[in-house]
Amino acid sequence: MSTPGTADRPGVLSLRHVSKAFGAVQALRDVSFECHAGEIHALVGENGSGKSTLLGIASGFLVADEGAVEIGGARLGKASPAQARRLGLGIAYQDYSHVLDLTVAENLYLALPVAERPLYQRMERWAEETLTQFNVDVPVGASVATLSLAERQLLEVAKALLTRPKVLLLDEPTTALGPDSIEKLQALVLEQARAGVAIVYVSHRLPEVLSLADRVTVLRDGVGQGTFGAESVSEDSLIALMIGRPLEVAFPVRPSPAAEADEVLAVSGLRGERFGPIDLVVRRGEIVGLAGAEGNGQVQFLRALAGIEPAAGSALCGEREIDRRSPVGPLRAGVVLLSGDRRGEAIFPVLSVRANATVQVLKRLARFGFVSRRRERAAIDGLARRLRVRMASVEQPIVSLSGGNQQKVSLMRPFLRGDVKVILAEEPTQGVDVGARFDIYEALRGKTQEGVAAVVKSSDPIELAGLCDRVVVMSRGRIVEEIPGNELEERRIVEAIVGSRSAVSNKDSAA
Amino acid sequence: MKRGWLPLALMTLLIVALGAYTQAHHSEFLSKLNLNSLLLEAMPLLIVSLGQLCALLVGGFDVSVGALMTVCVVTASFTMTPTMSRIGLLFGALAIVGVGLATGVFNATLVRILRLPSIVATLGTLSILEGIALLLRAYPAGPINTDVTNVLVSSVGFVPIAFIGVVVLAVVADIWLYRTRGGLALRAVGLDATSSRRLGMSAGRIIFLAFVACSVLASIASFYLAAEVQIGSPIIGSQALESIAAAVLGGASLAGGRGSFLGALLAAFFLTEVDNVLPLFQQPTEYADMTIGVLILFALVLYQAPELIARVRAARRRMPAVPATGEIST
Numbered sequence: 001m002s003t004p005g006t007a008d009r010p011g012v013l014s015l016r017h018v019s020k021a022f023g024a025v026q027a028l029r030d031v032s033f034e035c036h037a038g039e040i041h042a043l044v045g046e047n048g049s050g051k052s053t054l055l056g057i058a059s060g061f062l063v064a065d066e067g068a069v070e071i072g073g074a075r076l077g078k079a080s081p082a083q084a085r086r087l088g089l090g091i092a093y094q095d096y097s098h099v100l101d102l103t104v105a106e107n108l109y110l111a112l113p114v115a116e117r118p119l120y121q122r123m124e125r126w127a128e129e130t131l132t133q134f135n136v137d138v139p140v141g142a143s144v145a146t147l148s149l150a151e152r153q154l155l156e157v158a159k160a161l162l163t164r165p166k167v168l169l170l171d172e173p174t175t176a177l178g179p180d181s182i183e184k185l186q187a188l189v190l191e192q193a194r195a196g197v198a199i200v201y202v203s204h205r206l207p208e209v210l211s212l213a214d215r216v217t218v219l220r221d222g223v224g225q226g227t228f229g230a231e232s233v234s235e236d237s238l239i240a241l242m243i244g245r246p247l248e249v250a251f252p253v254r255p256s257p258a259a260e261a262d263e264v265l266a267v268s269g270l271r272g273e274r275f276g277p278i279d280l281v282v283r284r285g286e287i288v289g290l291a292g293a294e295g296n297g298q299v300q301f302l303r304a305l306a307g308i309e310p311a312a313g314s315a316l317c318g319e320r321e322i323d324r325r326s327p328v329g330p331l332r333a334g335v336v337l338l339s340g341d342r343r344g345e346a347i348f349p350v351l352s353v354r355a356n357a358t359v360q361v362l363k364r365l366a367r368f369g370f371v372s373r374r375r376e377r378a379a380i381d382g383l384a385r386r387l388r389v390r391m392a393s394v395e396q397p398i399v400s401l402s403g404g405n406q407q408k409v410s411l412m413r414p415f416l417r418g419d420v421k422v423i424l425a426e427e428p429t430q431g432v433d434v435g436a437r438f439d440i441y442e443a444l445r446g447k448t449q450e451g452v453a454a455v456v457k458s459s460d461p462i463e464l465a466g467l468c469d470r471v472v473v474m475s476r477g478r479i480v481e482e483i484p485g486n487e488l489e490e491r492r493i494v495e496a497i498v499g500s501r502s503a504v505s506n507k508d509s510a511a
Numbered sequence: 512m513k514r515g516w517l518p519l520a521l522m523t524l525l526i527v528a529l530g531a532y533t534q535a536h537h538s539e540f541l542s543k544l545n546l547n548s549l550l551l552e553a554m555p556l557l558i559v560s561l562g563q564l565c566a567l568l569v570g571g572f573d574v575s576v577g578a579l580m581t582v583c584v585v586t587a588s589f590t591m592t593p594t595m596s597r598i599g600l601l602f603g604a605l606a607i608v609g610v611g612l613a614t615g616v617f618n619a620t621l622v623r624i625l626r627l628p629s630i631v632a633t634l635g636t637l638s639i640l641e642g643i644a645l646l647l648r649a650y651p652a653g654p655i656n657t658d659v660t661n662v663l664v665s666s667v668g669f670v671p672i673a674f675i676g677v678v679v680l681a682v683v684a685d686i687w688l689y690r691t692r693g694g695l696a697l698r699a700v701g702l703d704a705t706s707s708r709r710l711g712m713s714a715g716r717i718i719f720l721a722f723v724a725c726s727v728l729a730s731i732a733s734f735y736l737a738a739e740v741q742i743g744s745p746i747i748g749s750q751a752l753e754s755i756a757a758a759v760l761g762g763a764s765l766a767g768g769r770g771s772f773l774g775a776l777l778a779a780f781f782l783t784e785v786d787n788v789l790p791l792f793q794q795p796t797e798y799a800d801m802t803i804g805v806l807i808l809f810a811l812v813l814y815q816a817p818e819l820i821a822r823v824r825a826a827r828r829r830m831p832a833v834p835a836t837g838e839i840s841t
Contacts, residue, residue, distance in 0.1 A: 061708075061709070081708060081709055081710075081711050082711035082712075082713065085711045086711075091709075093709060096706070097706045097709035097710055098703075098706055099699045099702045099703040099706050099707065099768075100702070100703065101702045101703075101768060101769075102695075102698065102699060102702065106695055106699075109692075109695065110695065110696070110699055110707075110710050110712070111710055113711075114692070117692060120690060120691055120692055120695070121690075159710075
């Protein structure tokens with residue numbers, strides 16, 4: 001138990017020397033963080049810098065490998081969200097904590113500590129009063145599934161406030177909000193801070209952060225880069241602290257831009273549940289990067305193009321509308337998605353390397369309806385050498401390969417198909433070691449030089465800067481900026497993502 | 512519980528319709544004697560369906576309930592013999608509930624702590640229990656105390672007291688499920704365990720208790736199975752799939768979080784009614800199985816219809832300009 005009063009103001013939330021690893025990845029390394037009563041303390045960093053891990057540990061959802069968490073002066077003993085709540089921690093999750101099929105009132109009710117819950121019969125009236133008090137206008141009897149994303153986000157914050165927390169954690173609370181709602185939310189946050197609540201505000205939007213926060217802590221690659229008074233830092237200096245990872249990988253040489261090659265993919269007015277409307281043209285031989293903070297619709301956009309999620313609008317591939325009602329149509333049109341969920345969607349874990357590579361083209365390798373092993377091997381062998389897949393045999397199960405080699409095997413599919421026109425790659429080097437990354441970049445570049453177009457969604461600005469011919473940046477489901485090839489560098493991309501240079505179109509919300 | 516009335520209405524309608532049709536052809540169907548025996552015959556399935564619904568509400572299955580009931584009846588043939596004293600019978604009865612409790616804890620451990628999918632875990636339990644039943648009684652033997660079974664089947668008029676009991680239990684359970692905090696917590700965990708955990712609920716404990724409740728109710732159901740067969744038979748419990756069918760016909764969702772105890776009860780009664788009526792028309796029981804299968808499919812489609820319609824409407828509203836892609840499909 002620490003004694004309050006040792007500092008000039010009590011630290012309501014303090015993390016001391018916290019470290020956490022997920023397998024081989026060190027997500028946090030000896031990070032200390034303190035948030036005082038009445039303070040708005042922003043936490044910034046690039047995608048994957050450890051912000052979410054830090055919040056997970058503070059809220060008791062994850063357990064730290066080393067270090068201690070104290071909430072209101074009491075030690076959080078084990079990983080228990082329930083205990084963290086009892087100690088006075090409220091959290092609004094980036095991906096919410098709603099039970100979608102229950103009503104708004106029921107969700108609010110569940111968010112309240114058991115002892116404070118009103119009689120069940122009074123639930124709806126109590127919920128209405130509560131929402132009015134937080135200035136949130138949603139029907140209490142509707143199921144949360146029918147709410148818009150912006151409404152869900154406001155409801156999530158209201159739920160976190162219900163416990164009257166001493167410390168409030170807000171994880172990217174404005175991702176789905178339009179300008180009006182952002183103002184509303186910020187007013188709410190300021191009001192809470194004035195009332196003495198310690199607020200940890202995680203956001204990648206630096207203008208928002210600097211206008212709101214008292215102090216800012218920067219994380220980079222799981223290491224704290226220092227804590228600063230908000231008035232003493234500029235967006236530029238924060239960006240300098242956020243970036244600056246050493247360049248580990250080489251990239252294939254970017255060919256000189258072919259002037260006005262044919263359009264291969266032409267997207268116009270495409271919109272789905274979490275993105276849009278989006279207009280984008282990708283030309284032959286081009287690799288277009290898709291940048292943005294996580295959760296701004298990039299994944300949904302790619303999945304909609306691949307026919308996995310519904311979307312309205314138009315997407316032409318070689319002047320023909322792609323039939324996006326199921327994944328079959330895009331595949332027939334030559335649009336191939338390399339899913340970022342490798343284990344869940346991209347590979348068949350227990351099948352062999354051979355089967356994983358050839359699964360989409362068995363018809364071509366078959367004779368009289370029977371797949372010829374000899375032809376399969378012949379098709380794979382050369383390709384495996386070209387992509388430098390390291391394996392003992394093509395018959396070994398794909399899960400026994402390293403992540404990078406698994407990714408290479410799924411990359412073999414577009415190579416084996418003769419008819420690919422567009423490759424949509426989602427985080428193609430996630431969990432891939434440095435050596436294999438270059439092979440994957442080279443494979444993608446090699447394939448585009450054969451006339452294919454590629455869209456690469458990545459959360460790594462260095463990768464986008466090195467690999468792509470140009471990069472489009474998404475925010476709140478829309479493309480807010482396009483960075484041409486001659487301006488591509490890590491800093492430029494990060495600046496666009498954090499919104500310091502881009503004029504974010506503030507016309508309406510993305511939901 | 513807006514859509515919740517559809518299964519209750521459909522089941523009530525089917526029960527009444529089948530009853531009326533049968534009565535029109537066989538005037539003895541609605542006789543007090545036949546109704547009494549029909550209700551008693553339904554008792555094991557009625558009770559075990561309530562238990563099965565507990566497992567379904569947290570998103571699981573328990574396919575071991577039938578085998579558990581068999582083991583309980585076989586146990587009764589040892590612990591509740593005709594010659595036993597009252598005290599002995601009391602302990603004998605407790606032993607049977609104890610078997611249910613132990614099986615429930617075993618299943619819940621497999622599902623919750625060892626994280627096995629419930630359908631696989633309880634399939635394993637099913638085989639073990641079947642083996643135990645055959646080990647204890649290789650063939651039907653060992654009469655069960657008739658004083659006890661007579662008490663169990665005692666009736667007011669043609670209605671068994673126990674039947675009134677389960678109806679009251681189901682109504683109370685439904686009120687609990689949809690009108691109290693505890694019921695809300697159970698539904699929340701069944702609908703979305705991750706969000707529930709984030710909200711500080713002990714999802715693990717709720718799931719554990721649901722599986723224990725399922726097995727304990729199955730062991731109580733076995734008393735009525737024992738009253739029916741009155742002997743330690745190792746090959747009688749076939750209620751596992753029927754109880755899932757009853758819960759689903761009664762409005763339960765296989766994904767968890769939705770269901771009605773009264774609905775499960777009505778559906779279980781209807782399934783027994785079908786079994787009971789077909790011999791009157793000299794129809795082989797194969798037709799009963801097929802009827803039930805068709806009904807389950809029909810009910811599932813019907814119950815999902817409002818949701819499907821709502822989803823299509825919402826999708827239309829959200830994105831009005833769907834591109835004309837129809838011509839491209841092959």
